Amino acid sequence: MIKKFALIVAGGSGTRMNTSVPKQFIELDGLPVLMHTINRFHAFDPSMEIVLVLPSLQFSVWNELCQKHHFTTVHRLIAGGEVRFDSVKNGLSSIDSEGIVAIHDGVRPLVGHSTIGRCIATTLEKGNAIPVMPVVESLRKVGIDESTAVDRSQFVTIQTPQVFFVPEIKKAYELGYDPRYTDDAMVLERLGKRINLVEGNRENIKITHRTDLVIASALLKNII
Amino acid sequence: MIKKFALIVAGGSGTRMNTSVPKQFIELDGLPVLMHTINRFHAFDPSMEIVLVLPSLQFSVWNELCQKHHFTTVHRLIAGGEVRFDSVKNGLSSIDSEGIVAIHDGVRPLVGHSTIGRCIATTLEKGNAIPVMPVVESLRKVGIDESTAVDRSQFVTIQTPQVFFVPEIKKAYELGYDPRYTDDAMVLERLGKRINLVEGNRENIKITHRTDLVIASALLKNII
Numbered sequence: 001m002i003k004k005f006a007l008i009v010a011g012g013s014g015t016r017m018n019t020s021v022p023k024q025f026i027e028l029d030g031l032p033v034l035m036h037t038i039n040r041f042h043a044f045d046p047s048m049e050i051v052l053v054l055p056s057l058q059f060s061v062w063n064e065l066c067q068k069h070h071f072t073t074v075h076r077l078i079a080g081g082e083v084r085f086d087s088v089k090n091g092l093s094s095i096d097s098e099g100i101v102a103i104h105d106g107v108r109p110l111v112g113h114s115t116i117g118r119c120i121a122t123t124l125e126k127g128n129a130i131p132v133m134p135v136v137e138s139l140r141k142v143g144i145d146e147s148t149a150v151d152r153s154q155f156v157t158i159q160t161p162q163v164f165f166v167p168e169i170k171k172a173y174e175l176g177y178d179p180r181y182t183d184d185a186m187v188l189e190r191l192g193k194r195i196n197l198v199e200g201n202r203e204n205i206k207i208t209h210r211t212d213l214v215i216a217s218a219l220l221k222n223i224i
Numbered sequence: 225m226i227k228k229f230a231l232i233v234a235g236g237s238g239t240r241m242n243t244s245v246p247k248q249f250i251e252l253d254g255l256p257v258l259m260h261t262i263n264r265f266h267a268f269d270p271s272m273e274i275v276l277v278l279p280s281l282q283f284s285v286w287n288e289l290c291q292k293h294h295f296t297t298v299h300r301l302i303a304g305g306e307v308r309f310d311s312v313k314n315g316l317s318s319i320d321s322e323g324i325v326a327i328h329d330g331v332r333p334l335v336g337h338s339t340i341g342r343c344i345a346t347t348l349e350k351g352n353a354i355p356v357m358p359v360v361e362s363l364r365k366v367g368i369d370e371s372t373a374v375d376r377s378q379f380v381t382i383q384t385p386q387v388f389f390v391p392e393i394k395k396a397y398e399l400g401y402d403p404r405y406t407d408d409a410m411v412l413e414r415l416g417k418r419i420n421l422v423e424g425n426r427e428n429i430k431i432t433h434r435t436d437l438v439i440a441s442a443l444l445k446n447i448i
Contacts, residue, residue, distance in 0.1 A: 137382055142379065147380070158363065183362050185373070189373070194370055203435060211426045
């Protein structure tokens, strides 16, 4: 049986939420967002090893929250870096065995088991996988002085978890940072690899604004 | 005072919702989606003249729903056409005065008053306006055999209402149909006009899937 890791990255400081509480710690139906996220992976497969990357300044708050909420899901805590790239790299460095790793945003608590399952299955078959969704609204490309309609059917939005073989994604992260990176797939592409797209789930939103919390709370009851 | 029209277009037959009820008639907190939408414009400005375009096959159901829900917001009912373009054109043909028209999707019941206000103000100043939102997730462009990351900051998603001067948008619609049209701004561009982008509101989602109904119900309580 191949070893599976969930590398959950949360680096938010709370500025976009206009709150002093980092968004990963905000309570969603009584439980911090991040605990929902961790539990999604644990419930999907209790044998998955969970690595949580957080800014080291937030370690003590996190430990207090774990006590307060009697949160006992086993996880390893790793210090994040300056940008997401550094945080993921730190998390990967802490994994010394082979296997596959699902790199996931801490503030996506509504990832479906079916999404995780599709990403893992496709990775085992083809080497990597990222979950995507069709763009549901019209899109325009914005230039300096004008904008142009583009065909939305040619685009997909990207979710997480993004799943890779550990040695390969570690190797890609060794090649160094590029400020254009917005996800892990772009890092892997530096090795010349083709990225496999699988279907995500519509509920799997990233909580970045207050509105998203309202949405997430409503969807939590519906998620499978 | 310039005359203002809201042209609300609903043509859905319910197939994507896996329901026999067209999505515009599905109840959201006890009231059909479409009535919420109409009420948003009426509450924004009760002097706005409301034109509702529906498939003629749905007229009797709509009239029954209006009776059932004691829906008394004054509106004119116009028969839609085969595709959205025809429906909008039919609606525009029924407007014989000058003024400005806000063309809006019937299944966007969460449009903010601030969004409507910004679109109208910018139209009065610059000739037209459409509400847009930044893309919040990473984007990839999908080709036949591979996909490429694109810079999401160069793209915006498009909402409605799209607001125009009546004579100008009528003239654009006279130029005829193009299957690539996905919104009214693209029709106006045929006249060589530059489209003005204003900020929409995040809650202003288009209800196309079951998940959207859950989201809309949660947001309805928060909308301003």
